[in-house]
Amino acid sequence: MNLEFNIAVHVLTFLSKHSSEKFSSVELSSKVCVNPVQLRKVMSKLLEEDYIITQKGKYGGYRINGNVLNTSLSNLFRLFTASKSFGRIYTGSKESDCKISSEMSRVMSNYHQKEFEILETFYKNISIGDILNDILMEEYNEKV
Template sequence: DTPLSNLFKLFASSQSFGRIYTGTKESDCKISNEMSRVMSNYHRREFEIIEKYYQNISIGDILNDILMEGYNEKV
């Protein structure tokens, strides 16, 4: 069975291109200066955690869940 992590890596970006972080490096505010870097690091770690979680789920598991939902609706 194919782990769901393979699909996750294909469709989700490990880089935070899709997120907009406020702040600017030119600001005198330390938080504004570092916001983009820190949030990008958080996003990278979030990606790694989710990828690891999906390694334990296969496409077959998803199919079984779908079939069981249909079975439970009929019972």
Template structure:
């Protein structure tokens, strides 16, 4: 999981709840509690995959599409995690004379890959609509 994935879920859930409204990037960023640049970077990807609409001009803004509420979290997870730089997550050095140090990253990479598969499979069971329903239940 990463911040972009969480921003995407938050944005899509908020827009689903307010599906008949449009929000500027500044207004939406304030609602999502991130800066407008972070929001626009995530929204650009969501727009490319038709998860939200962007309307230009004075009455413009971001708005939910017919696809927003049914957006699958597993697909969103892949969209915002696959191929993303996660920084250094493994220790060791392949050139080390220490057997553990030279092999630990290869071994842990296999486990990391299995973890990612399981996390993605977990999220496959949920949509944005499910997230909104959970939030509304908790609010009561």
């Protein structure tokens, strides 16, 4: 999991609950408890994927684009983690004379890919509606 994925889930859950309203990036970042710059970065991807729509101007803001309650978290997980640059996360070097050092990056990369697939599978059967229901049932004994 990473922050952008979490922000996306939070935003879509919040906007689904408040589907008839629009929120500026400042308002929404306050509701999600993140910096507006962090929020806008996530919102641009959600906008590209048609999860949200935006209206510019004095009375503009972000709002949900239709019903996203059935959106699988695996879609968002892929969107916000598949292309994520982790920088250097593996040790060793292919040029090393040491067998362990020369193979470590390849082996750990394979494990990392398997880890990603496991998490993607885990999130496949969880939706934005499930998140919202978990929150509402705990606090208000209400369900969408």
